[in-house]
Amino acid sequence: QVQLVDTGGGLVQAGGSLRVSCDASGRTFSLYGVGWFRQAPGKEREFVAAISWSAAYTYYGDSVKGRFAISKDNAKNTVYLQMNSLKPEDTAVYYCAARTYRSRSYSRPTEYEYWGQGTQVTVSS
Numbered sequence: 563q564v565q566l567v568d569t570g571g572g573l574v575q576a577g578g579s580l581r582v583s584c585d586a587s588g589r590t591f592s593l594y595g596v597g598w599f600r601q602a603p604g605k606e607r608e609f610v611a612a613i614s615w616s617a618a619y620t621y622y623g624d625s626v627k628g629r630f631a632i633s634k635d636n637a638k639n640t641v642y643l644q645m646n647s648l649k650p651e652d653t654a655v656y657y658c659a660a661r662t663y664r665s666r667s668y669s670r671p672t673e674y675e676y677w678g679q680g681t682q683v684t685v686s687s
Contacts, residue, residue: 563587564676568658571681578648582681584641584658590615590661596641598632599671600654600683601657609669610656621668626652649684655680 570582576672584596587613597612611632612621631644659674667673 564590564593564660564662566658566660566676566678568656568678571656571683573684574648576648576650576685576687577625578685579644579646580648580683581645582643582656582658584643584678585639586639586660590639593660594662594664595633596658596660597674598641598656598658599645599669599681600652600656602654605654607640607657607671608654609671612668613641620676631659645683650685650687652683653685656683656684657681669679680685 565587567585574580591613595612595614598610600610601607604640607625608628611630612634613634617634629647632643657680658678660676663676665673
């Protein structure tokens with residue numbers, strides 16, 4: 563089993579920055595990759611970014627490319643999502659997710675086995 567804890571959400575003005583963290587514990591040696599997703603009220607869960615557990619590969623959703631950066635601290639088993647130039651439409655609950663196997667898709671929520679509890683990010687205009 564793997565446990566994920568999301569932290570770091572909050573309220574920020576448009577144009578500002580925020581960093582959310584995903585702390586992984588348990589059988590982390592079994593992990594293949596970690597992704598960040600977000601879900602706004604009334605909307606489907608949206609892919610934001612993903613990183614291989616080795617940190618060799620990163621992927622981004624079109625709506626966040628050039629503004630968000632995903633990274634991993636190997637010593638801490640923590641994955642970060644640095645969010646810059648935030649917009650009101652970035653407002654959502656952000657979830658980290660992890661999987662233990664290689665998949666053709668890194669952007670589908672159904673490909674991930676473990677989920678954090680989510681952290682609220684609110685961007686005011």
